[in-house]
Amino acid sequence: MIELTRIERNFKVGDQWVHALRGVDLNIARGEYVSIMGPSGSGKSTLLHIVGLLDRPDAGQYRLDGKDVTTLDEVEQARVRREKIGFVFQFFHLIPRLTAAENVELPLILAGLEPEERKPRVDRVLHAVGLEDRAHHRPDQLSGGQRQRVAIARATIMEPAVLLADEPTGNLDRASGTEVIGVIESLVERGIAVVVVTHDPFVGDRARRQIRMEDGLIVSDTSSTAAR
Amino acid sequence: MKLRDIVSFSFGAFRGNRVRTALVLVATAIGVAAVVILTALGEGARTYVTSEFASLGSNLLIVLPGRSETAGAGPAMFVAETPRDLTIEDAQALLRSPHVNRIAPLNVGSVPVSFRQRDRDVPVLGTTSEWIEIRHWTMDQGVFLPAGDPTTANAVAVLGAKVRDELFGSEPALGEWIRLGDRRFRVIGILSGQGQSIGMSMDEVVMVPVASAQLLFNSASLFRIFVETRSRDDMPEAKQDVINTIRARHQGEEDVTVISQDAVLATFDKIFDALTYTVAAIASISLVVSGILIMNVMLVVVSQRTAEIGLLKALGAPRVQILRLFLAEALLLSLFGAVVGLSIGAIGCIGLGQAFPALSFEPPAWAVAAACFVAIGTGLLFGVLPARRAARLDPVQALSRR
Numbered sequence: 001m002i003e004l005t006r007i008e009r010n011f012k013v014g015d016q017w018v019h020a021l022r023g024v025d026l027n028i029a030r031g032e033y034v035s036i037m038g039p040s041g042s043g044k045s046t047l048l049h050i051v052g053l054l055d056r057p058d059a060g061q062y063r064l065d066g067k068d069v070t071t072l073d074e075v076e077q078a079r080v081r082r083e084k085i086g087f088v089f090q091f092f093h094l095i096p097r098l099t100a101a102e103n104v105e106l107p108l109i110l111a112g113l114e115p116e117e118r119k120p121r122v123d124r125v126l127h128a129v130g131l132e133d134r135a136h137h138r139p140d141q142l143s144g145g146q147r148q149r150v151a152i153a154r155a156t157i158m159e160p161a162v163l164l165a166d167e168p169t170g171n172l173d174r175a176s177g178t179e180v181i182g183v184i185e186s187l188v189e190r191g192i193a194v195v196v197v198t199h200d201p202f203v204g205d206r207a208r209r210q211i212r213m214e215d216g217l218i219v220s221d222t223s224s225t226a227a228r
Numbered sequence: 229m230k231l232r233d234i235v236s237f238s239f240g241a242f243r244g245n246r247v248r249t250a251l252v253l254v255a256t257a258i259g260v261a262a263v264v265i266l267t268a269l270g271e272g273a274r275t276y277v278t279s280e281f282a283s284l285g286s287n288l289l290i291v292l293p294g295r296s297e298t299a300g301a302g303p304a305m306f307v308a309e310t311p312r313d314l315t316i317e318d319a320q321a322l323l324r325s326p327h328v329n330r331i332a333p334l335n336v337g338s339v340p341v342s343f344r345q346r347d348r349d350v351p352v353l354g355t356t357s358e359w360i361e362i363r364h365w366t367m368d369q370g371v372f373l374p375a376g377d378p379t380t381a382n383a384v385a386v387l388g389a390k391v392r393d394e395l396f397g398s399e400p401a402l403g404e405w406i407r408l409g410d411r412r413f414r415v416i417g418i419l420s421g422q423g424q425s426i427g428m429s430m431d432e433v434v435m436v437p438v439a440s441a442q443l444l445f446n447s448a449s450l451f452r453i454f455v456e457t458r459s460r461d462d463m464p465e466a467k468q469d470v471i472n473t474i475r476a477r478h479q480g481e482e483d484v485t486v487i488s489q490d491a492v493l494a495t496f497d498k499i500f501d502a503l504t505y506t507v508a509a510i511a512s513i514s515l516v517v518s519g520i521l522i523m524n525v526m527l528v529v530v531s532q533r534t535a536e537i538g539l540l541k542a543l544g545a546p547r548v549q550i551l552r553l554f555l556a557e558a559l560l561l562s563l564f565g566a567v568v569g570l571s572i573g574a575i576g577c578i579g580l581g582q583a584f585p586a587l588s589f590e591p592p593a594w595a596v597a598a599a600c601f602v603a604i605g606t607g608l609l610f611g612v613l614p615a616r617r618a619a620r621l622d623p624v625q626a627l628s629r630r
Contacts, residue, residue, distance in 0.1 A: 054542060054623045075546040082544020089627060093539045097244035107543045109233045154543075 001161060001193065002028040002051060007060035009046050009216075020046040022216040023060070028195065030161065033188045035207035036197045043216040044197045045166055051195065052085050052164045053077045065161070082111055086155030086192075088184075090167035092147045094139040100150045101126065101135040107158045125153040129183050145176025152183050162193040169203050181206060229549055238557045241529070249561065252518075252525050256565020256607070257572055259515035260599045264573025266511045267595035268580070270504030272587040277496050287329075287460045288362065289467055291322075291453040291474070292485045312478045313449035316378050316438060321477055322455055325469035327462035332359040332454040333378065333438050337445035339409040341434055343395040350391055352408060352434045354441020362456045365430075370402050370417030373437050381439035385413035390431040392418050408434065409444050455486075463488055508595050512602050518565065519606025526558055526614035530621075537618050538626025547619040554615035555608065562607025566600045573599075 009021040020043045028034055028051075036044045049055035050062065053069060062070045069080055094103045101122050108118040126132045129149040139147055148168060155163055165184060169177035181203055188194050198204045212220040242249040293314045319333040335354045340347055357375040360367070372386055385406060392401050392415075401415050413436060421431055442448055457466040467486050474484045530537070537550060545553075573596075577589040 049624050052542070054627075075548070078541070078544050078546035078549075080544075081542065087542045091535075093535055093542075093627065095536055095539070097240055102240075106540075109237070110229055110540065110543055110545045110549065112229050112233075114230075158544075 001030045001065055002026070003061075003063040004047075004051070005061045005063075007047070007050060007057045007062065009043070009050065009055065009057050019216050021050070021057070024216070024218055026211070026218065028162070028193055030193055031188070031191045032193045032209060033185070033207045034193075034195045034209045034211060035204040036195065036211045036213060037199070037201070037204040038213035038219075040199075042213040044213045047213070048164050048166055048195065048197050051162075052087060053081050082107060083158060084161045086158065086160040086163040088148065088151050088155050088163065088165040088168045090170040092139070092144075092151045092171070094147055094150060094154075096139050099136045099138055100131060100142065100146075100153075103139070103150055104154045104157055107154060111158065121157055125157045126150075128156070128186075129153045143176065144172045145179050148172060148176070148180045149183055152180070152187075156187060156192070160192065162195065163187055165194065165196045167198055168196060169198065169200060174202075177203065229545075229552075234553060234556045235560065237553060238560050241533075241557055242561075245529075248525055248529070252522055252561050253565045253568055255518035255521045256515070256562050256603050257569035259511065259518045260566050260569025260603050261572035261576060262511040262514050263508055263595055263599035263602075264570060264591045265576040265580070265589075266507040267504050268573070268577045268589040268591035270500060270507050271592050272580075272584075272589045274497070274500035274504070275590075276587045277500065278493065287457045287463060288489060289455040289457065289463065289470060290487050291455060291470055292487065293449065293483065295483060295485060312481065312483055314453060314474075314484065315448055315450065316442075318474060318477055319450065319453045320378070321473050322453065322470055325466060325473065327457050327466035327469055328455055329458045330358045330362055330456040332356050332362050332456075333450045334359070334452045334454060335438060335441050335445065335447070335449070336451045337441065337447075339434075339444055341391070341395070341406060341408050343404065343406045346395050347407075348394060350388075350432055350434050352436060352441060352444060354436050354438040354444075356438055358456075359435075359454070362454050366420045368418040368420040370415070372417050373435065374416075378437070379439050380437065381443050382437050383411065383413045383440065384416045384437065386417040386419060386435040387415055388419050388429075388431040388433045388435075389421050390429070391434055406434075408436065411440070411444060413440070504592070504595075508598065512599070515599065515602045516606055518603070519562070519610040522558055522561055522607050523610035523613060525561075526554065526611055527617070529557070530554065530614045530618045533618075534621060534626045537621050538623045541621070541623040542627060550621075551615045551619040554618045555611050558607045558611025558615065559604065562603050562611075565607070566603040569599070569603065570596065 004024055004026040006023045006025060007021050008019070008023055011018045011020055024047060036047065038044050046055065050057050057070060061068060064080065064084065069077065072080065095106070104125060105118050105122050108121060123132065126135055129152055131146060131149055131153065134142060134146060139150070142150065163184070168180055168184065172180060184194055184196070185206070196203060196207060204210060209221070209223045211218055291314065316333055319331050322328055322331050332355050337352050338349055339352045341350050355373065356378045357373045360372040368389060373384065374382060385408065387401060395401070395406065396404070401418060404415050405412050406415060419430070436444070455466065455470060457463050467488065470486050471482060471484065475482045540550060573591065577591060580589045
């Protein structure tokens with residue numbers, strides 16, 4: 001589904017060029033559960049941003065569902081993001097003035113759905129992450145784990161093909177983290193491809209396919225056949 | 229994204245920061261209210277002055293014997309031209325014009341007036357009963373000259389306030405007989421103070437019927453004819469009718485001059501128009517200032533909500549949508565500011581109206597429309613920059629901030 005070919009991404013920091021990605025090749029199939037690990041600055045977040053179409057590669061090709069998406073214009077990229085990709089962030093990025101349900105509803109609003117269509121879908125995804133009774137709480141009334149589950153509900157409401165999680169447990173204690181990973185793994189079971197970028201080996205090791213990055217290159221790519 | 233959702237999203241944002249919302253609303257409201265109230269003041273002053281003129285007789289034409297224009301060197305110079313007298317009959321003929329409401333002939337002379345031992349020289353005005361209505365004068369005591377045939381020389385007189393004081397002191401004057409020249413007149417009324425008019429103090433006159441004055445001065449000629457037209461709009465036609473009538477009666481000779489207060493009034497109109505436009509322009513500066521404030525606030529909002537903007541992009545909002553969202557916020561802010569301002573302006577006008585009942589405070593429609601238009605326009609204009617900044621944010625950087 002995701003086909004990256006010789007992806008390069010360079011940043012200029014001060015007067016020095018930093019090569020965040022130096023020709024990365026990566027294919028991810030539908031429904032795969034992938035973790036990307038590596039030290040800080042190894043390029044794993046940049047890779048995730050490029051897969052999520054938040055960033056454009058300087059060179060290389062990115063095909064999503066067989067279609068070259070690097071050449072799409074800004075509006076089309078936004079549409080692909082909205083329809084095929086879900087994001088989960090380390091800092092949740094919930095809008096503080098909106099309730100959990102309103103935060104979850106946001107992608108549907110941006111997509112221009114009618115309110116009567118939105119309501120049942122919001123209820124369904126909140127139920128899926130076990131927060132139906134927290135629907136009308138604001139983020140500051142929720143625990144960290146609950147917030148991240150709201151964020152996952154928001155990321156999945158458009159029924160994306162792939163969920164991209166950038167350090168989803170980085171801001172959580174172990175118990176909440178495990179809870180969140182549980183929710184993410186339930187998505188894998190529903191056939192959504194999941195890519196988790198993490199520092200935490202406890203999280204990374206749970207994925208069936210584990211990718212290790214260093215200095216802008218993939219240094220190892222192993223798949224464990226054993227079911228966890 | 230649906231319009232309704234854009235609006236409710238903006239409202240959510242307003243609720244999220246009530247102080248900022250209130251401040252921007254107040255700034256815009258002050259600007260709009262200032263325009264409304266100041267233009268209402270200008271308009272009120274103009275209406276006041278116009279109505280004051282109307283009370284002096286704004287629809288008044290004054291007919292003078294003789295041409296005031298220079299005829300130039302033509303054969304007329306060598307023709308012995310005696311201007312014909314204006315007569316009471318001329319004056320009455322003017323009433324045939326449908327544009328003329330009332331007329332009052334006037335002749336003026338100076339005659340000694342005496343009561344017992346006291347006597348003095350005063351201007352004597354001869355006119356008819358219509359005078360008091362045309363000039364909007366008021367009586368202190370008694371009645372004004374009697375109505376009826378203006379060629380009847382009744383021996384009655386109306387005294388100016390000062391003449392009465394000088395001749396009678398504290399004694400009652402009504403019903404007494406005074407002597408004007410060699411004739412006796414009975415005092416039937418005392419004028420209340422009238423101040424200055426046509427260059428003389430109207431408190432120092434004696435008024436008698438026009439026919440009596442003709443006898444006193446031994447002259448059939450009138451000094452002026454005052455013509456009141458039906459309305460201000462009738463002035464030009466009435467003026468033409470007056471000239472035509474007199475010309476027909478004077479063997480085709482146009483030997484009168486007709487003047488009006490129109491020119492003076494037009495000048496006042498222009499002055500007040502300029503004044504109203506000026507205050508409106510000054511007040512709209514405050515609207516522009518509030519526009520800049522909106523821009524400032526929106527810029528702060530964009531930097532405060534950087535993460536939110538990044539998130540919206542990650543959730544699939546293209547630049548246009550972000551632009552629209554932030555423009556809608558600026559627009560709604562200025563729209564509500566305008567509504568609040570109009571309310572404050574309306575309340576202010578009512579307050580002013582109660583403080584100064586003599587003046588009417590109605591802001592002109594163009595000023596109200598312009599105030600709203602400028603408020604919303606500046607809101608949009610100054611909202612564009614922050615909205616563009618929001619739309620252009622790099623999502624990766626926006627999201628990397630907490």
